[in-house]
Amino acid sequence: MSDFLDFSEMRASARRRLPRAIFDYIDRGTEAETAIVGLRKAFDRRRIVQRALCDVSNPDLGVDIVGTRRAHPLIIAPTALAGLVRYDGEIEIARGAAQAGLPYCAATQASTRIEEIVARSPQTELWFQLYPWRDRTETLRLIDRVRALGIGTLLVTVDTPGSPKKVHNQRNGFTIPLKPSLRLGLDLMRHPGWSLGVMGRYWITRGLPSFDNYPGEVRTAITRSVSDPRFALTTNFERDLISAIRDRWPGHLIVKGIQHPDDAELAVSLGAQGVVISSHGGRNLDSLAHPLSVLPAIRSAIGGRALVLADSGIRHGSDIAKLIGAGADAVLAGRAFLWALATSGEAGVPRAAKLLIDELRTFMAFAGMRNLAALREAQWIDSSD
Numbered sequence: 001m002s003d004f005l006d007f008s009e010m011r012a013s014a015r016r017r018l019p020r021a022i023f024d025y026i027d028r029g030t031e032a033e034t035a036i037v038g039l040r041k042a043f044d045r046r047r048i049v050q051r052a053l054c055d056v057s058n059p060d061l062g063v064d065i066v067g068t069r070r071a072h073p074l075i076i077a078p079t080a081l082a083g084l085v086r087y088d089g090e091i092e093i094a095r096g097a098a099q100a101g102l103p104y105c106a107a108t109q110a111s112t113r114i115e116e117i118v119a120r121s122p123q124t125e126l127w128f129q130l131y132p133w134r135d136r137t138e139t140l141r142l143i144d145r146v147r148a149l150g151i152g153t154l155l156v157t158v159d160t161p162g163s164p165k166k167v168h169n170q171r172n173g174f175t176i177p178l179k180p181s182l183r184l185g186l187d188l189m190r191h192p193g194w195s196l197g198v199m200g201r202y203w204i205t206r207g208l209p210s211f212d213n214y215p216g217e218v219r220t221a222i223t224r225s226v227s228d229p230r231f232a233l234t235t236n237f238e239r240d241l242i243s244a245i246r247d248r249w250p251g252h253l254i255v256k257g258i259q260h261p262d263d264a265e266l267a268v269s270l271g272a273q274g275v276v277i278s279s280h281g282g283r284n285l286d287s288l289a290h291p292l293s294v295l296p297a298i299r300s301a302i303g304g305r306a307l308v309l310a311d312s313g314i315r316h317g318s319d320i321a322k323l324i325g326a327g328a329d330a331v332l333a334g335r336a337f338l339w340a341l342a343t344s345g346e347a348g349v350p351r352a353a354k355l356l357i358d359e360l361r362t363f364m365a366f367a368g369m370r371n372l373a374a375l376r377e378a379q380w381i382d383s384s385d
């Protein structure tokens, strides 16, 4: 197991272990790839005006999330195909989440069925992320499966009406269907640990990974595309869809991929308990607004009445503080946990969580913040240097 002291060390270690095609799929953005750089710049520009003359011996990082008091404002974001990072990747993240005491949101496009994740990580608080399919009946059937497992929180992603343009995936041959090429072959040969320990092991034990949550008749290995149009991602996210999901799902409902206060307001009026303000980690539309920019208006619209979560670009504990300062109650992180998984498997997950939380605690103490609410009351400035 390798040691890592911050996000960049996790990422560097993951880069050595993973074939380039997989690393780029996780790491990179879309189109001209300006969004990820933009996320970083905006976080770095934001500064806090420190409060002194106060007691910062024990900052309180606690927060209420869907009816439960949590020690930390952090959730593990849904990420498709985490099973390609490591053999049984989704199970390892789920088990690591229990050790870290964090909820883990499993993805519709996971390579492990949600039933199996639940069975093999009984200690974990699992959420489920829904990508609504074009076929409403099949989407509701998937919700019923999740409901039968006793999962309490459904996160519906509404910012992804298809596949964004990713030139790097096409160049690397990491497309669905997978495009075999000399480049991909060499990439795999240069990473024998992954080729044998992940792909080779799947090959021997259960066959090539697939989108395992899809019904049996349409499920195919990721080397082939799901051709049945009923299981394409929906392009119609009108209120009717959210209402149908609300009617079918008795638990907590959170809508992920919101940027406009009117959409946040509508989601809440349709019965959602919360929203995730996101630019999808800079992985969807390259020109989306930074969550830091849109959070204040959304907090004004629904804050206090509904849960405001945020994600995209979290690399340090200070980034968490900045999203909360801009209006979030708590945050999700995606890549941080995938790098930890690539580097150290299950054990990496609580280590990555501790790293981010320790950094957040240090930020709070140095900035003179007693609790998370103080971050939202603090004075922040965007420095130009």
Ligand SMILES: Cc1cc2nc3c(=O)[nH]c(=O)nc-3n(C[C@H](O)[C@H](O)[C@H](O)COP(=O)(O)O)c2cc1C
Pocket (backbone or CB within 6 Å): 025, 026, 027, 077, 078, 079, 080, 081, 107, 108, 109, 129, 157, 256, 278, 279, 280, 281, 282, 283, 311, 312, 313, 314, 332, 333, 334, 335, 336
């Ligand atoms: C490899 C990868 C796959 C993802 N797959 C999904 C997905 O299936 N559904 C979804 O709602 N978000 C997905 N996301 C977005 C994350 O949920 C989250 O919004 C994003 O990763 C946050 O940014 P960060 O990675 O910089 O923390 C994915 C992100 C990554 C990195």
